[in-house]
Amino acid sequence: MPKLSYLKALNRALGDELASDESVFVLGEDVRVAASNLTAGLFDRFGPERVLDTPLSEQAFTNFATGAALAGLRPVIEFQIPSLLFLVFEQIANQAHKFSLMTGGQCQVPVTYVVPGSGSRTGWAGQHSDHPYSLFAHVGVKTVVPSCPADAYGLLLSAIRDNDPVVVFAPAGALGIRDDVEYADLKAVPLGVGQVVREGSDVTVVALGHLVQEALAVADELPGQVEVFDPRTVYPLDVDGLAASVAKTRRLVVIDDSNRTSGFAAEVLAVAAERFDLVVPPRRVTRPDGAVLPFALALDRAVQPGRDHLVAAIHAVLKGDQ
Amino acid sequence: MGTVDLYRTVRLIRRFEERAISFVRSGEIVGGIHPYVGQEAIAAGVCAALRPDDVITSTHRGHGHVLAKGANPARMLAELMGRESGLNKGRGGSMHAADFGLGILGANAIVGAAGSIATGAAWAYQRQGKDIVAVSFFGDGAMNEGMLLEAFNLAALWRVPVVFVCENNGYATTMPVESAVAGSITGRARAFGMPAFTIDGQDPEKVLAATTAAVGRARSGRGPTFLECTTYRFDAHHTFEHRARLNYRSTEELSTGRSRDPVEIQGARLAAEQRAAVDAEIEALLDAAAGIAMGSAHPDPAAALEFLYASAEVMR
Ligand SMILES: Cc1ncc(C[n+]2csc(CCOP(=O)(O)OP(=O)(O)O)c2C)c(N)n1
Numbered sequence: 001m002p003k004l005s006y007l008k009a010l011n012r013a014l015g016d017e018l019a020s021d022e023s024v025f026v027l028g029e030d031v032r033v034a035a036s037n038l039t040a041g042l043f044d045r046f047g048p049e050r051v052l053d054t055p056l057s058e059q060a061f062t063n064f065a066t067g068a069a070l071a072g073l074r075p076v077i078e079f080q081i082p083s084l085l086f087l088v089f090e091q092i093a094n095q096a097h098k099f100s101l102m103t104g105g106q107c108q109v110p111v112t113y114v115v116p117g118s119g120s121r122t123g124w125a126g127q128h129s130d131h132p133y134s135l136f137a138h139v140g141v142k143t144v145v146p147s148c149p150a151d152a153y154g155l156l157l158s159a160i161r162d163n164d165p166v167v168v169f170a171p172a173g174a175l176g177i178r179d180d181v182e183y184a185d186l187k188a189v190p191l192g193v194g195q196v197v198r199e200g201s202d203v204t205v206v207a208l209g210h211l212v213q214e215a216l217a218v219a220d221e222l223p224g225q226v227e228v229f230d231p232r233t234v235y236p237l238d239v240d241g242l243a244a245s246v247a248k249t250r251r252l253v254v255i256d257d258s259n260r261t262s263g264f265a266a267e268v269l270a271v272a273a274e275r276f277d278l279v280v281p282p283r284r285v286t287r288p289d290g291a292v293l294p295f296a297l298a299l300d301r302a303v304q305p306g307r308d309h310l311v312a313a314i315h316a317v318l319k320g321d322q
Numbered sequence: 323m324g325t326v327d328l329y330r331t332v333r334l335i336r337r338f339e340e341r342a343i344s345f346v347r348s349g350e351i352v353g354g355i356h357p358y359v360g361q362e363a364i365a366a367g368v369c370a371a372l373r374p375d376d377v378i379t380s381t382h383r384g385h386g387h388v389l390a391k392g393a394n395p396a397r398m399l400a401e402l403m404g405r406e407s408g409l410n411k412g413r414g415g416s417m418h419a420a421d422f423g424l425g426i427l428g429a430n431a432i433v434g435a436a437g438s439i440a441t442g443a444a445w446a447y448q449r450q451g452k453d454i455v456a457v458s459f460f461g462d463g464a465m466n467e468g469m470l471l472e473a474f475n476l477a478a479l480w481r482v483p484v485v486f487v488c489e490n491n492g493y494a495t496t497m498p499v500e501s502a503v504a505g506s507i508t509g510r511a512r513a514f515g516m517p518a519f520t521i522d523g524q525d526p527e528k529v530l531a532a533t534t535a536a537v538g539r540a541r542s543g544r545g546p547t548f549l550e551c552t553t554y555r556f557d558a559h560h561t562f563e564h565r566a567r568l569n570y571r572s573t574e575e576l577s578t579g580r581s582r583d584p585v586e587i588q589g590a591r592l593a594a595e596q597r598a599a600v601d602a603e604i605e606a607l608l609d610a611a612a613g614i615a616m617g618s619a620h621p622d623p624a625a626a627l628e629f630l631y632a633s634a635e636v637m638r
Contacts, residue, residue, distance in 0.1 A: 025449075057475060060472030063438035063469065063473070064439070064442030064445070064473070066438075067379075067438065067439035067440060067445075067446065067456075068445060069442075069446075070427055070439070071377075071443040071446035071450070072446060090432065090435070091435070091469075094432060095430075099428070100631065101413055101628075101630045102420075103414060104408070104410035104411030104414065106420055106421070106422045106423075107420075108632030109632075164631050
């Protein structure tokens, strides 16, 4: 079976959609030469009208994509740095996301925003290491964080085909993951449907993106006990899928590479409090409140939720500690 | 478009606004409006130069643009009153009025935001082989928003068929344009390599002539044009302004500004009886519109988040 990397899977999904739908086009900084490799080979295949190199004008080109979507196209924007989404939060949360409701359903805005390299990129420090998916979930923009190559392919495909704005966060820590994949088996993965990636009986660990790997590694150390649930889509969240897992384990730990307060993990815990019947209080493993990633490697690591924190949280819920 | 039609449009906008202001006072319109009174010649002249399939983006002060592009006054008024029969089914209100069937891509309440939306739409139509032109309206205040300047660059660089219409009414809320814009407005536009003209925004025919040239330029593939239309806002920035008792314009300035009234300038070009006939026609139209708007249903609170997603099946 051929090995497919996560980044290559994103590239393949984009190429397949450009090939199958004339209205799809990609725009962003340095997409022509594919500085991030997301768009590798696409300029030569599809030309300058479909692979549009933009000046450094994030706010304008994000709204430009909204305008193009209103005129019937399906733009895919590549953002080079996750924190650029802070610059264009207005254009996504306050423009693209609101058009459908504010116009009484007269239009749709099928724009996809892709960040190939979200979260810590090791040594890129404060302004290049955010992983801001929780913000988009909070405002109700469809938000996706794929964890493996097949999902990266399938979720990006669904994001591009979706008639609403969708943000796809590809964690830097996942880009290099390679899996055995039969190309013919690659298919669209629906938004809003999570997946149990490892079955277990005693605790459900919810993990997203690159942290699914961490959760699986911990599960290996506790055979049969840890069920790993990958929601795949942060918003909408697959509450039913999660409920089915928790109904079995009755214990819950969330590992979430975003800040603690009002983050994704906080949301999962709130859902658990409202809907699930747990035998012990749930735990969350996150970045600290308001964290900014420091530069020095040991500090960068200290701020990110990691395997040790996850192990401690799992042991705590297994023992029933508060 | 003829003299009478231009007059009909400026008069329609003026009387629509005056009625809308009184509906704000009477509480039929909640949330207030940004009156366009005094600036009608720009919407009328610009939209008269457009084809029905051309598109516009508008601003927080958008009633004039939306009406001039052909929106049904009854549905527009119903929208301001938050009714189900409104242009946006009562989901948008004054600052978001849109009618995609008429090429109205929506009023936009974020200053400077729509210039890039219009640019993207115009580029997309061109790519699809359609010779549609987009017009983006904005005020002098928007000239200091970086996002708009970014859009000028993209439009000029890629020769996008878009016309930028800056309505320089002298103020951004209370901030005088002289205190806000370093250099000149047209100078900024010219710096991006697009033709930029300052025109008399009180005269509908001058606006029409300048826009016709700009639209022709855009349609023939020669890229964007920038029109700075000098004008004056006769009324408050917003209908809340009187409550805030903002004091930033002298009585003398107001009377000088109001002396060049677009409705009078265009009206003087008509014979008295012709003008009277148009006025009567518009009163009847707006009487009917008010009746329809006030008689139409309020949206069902259970449907408050209807239309949030185009693909509702994904959301559970
Ligand atoms: C980006 C942004 N900043 C501030 C505001 C608040 N605001 C609404 S209208 C306005 C003044 C706009 O002035 P101008 O662009 O000249 O248009 P005018 O009101 O004169 O028509 C301001 C500051 C806003 N809506 N958007």
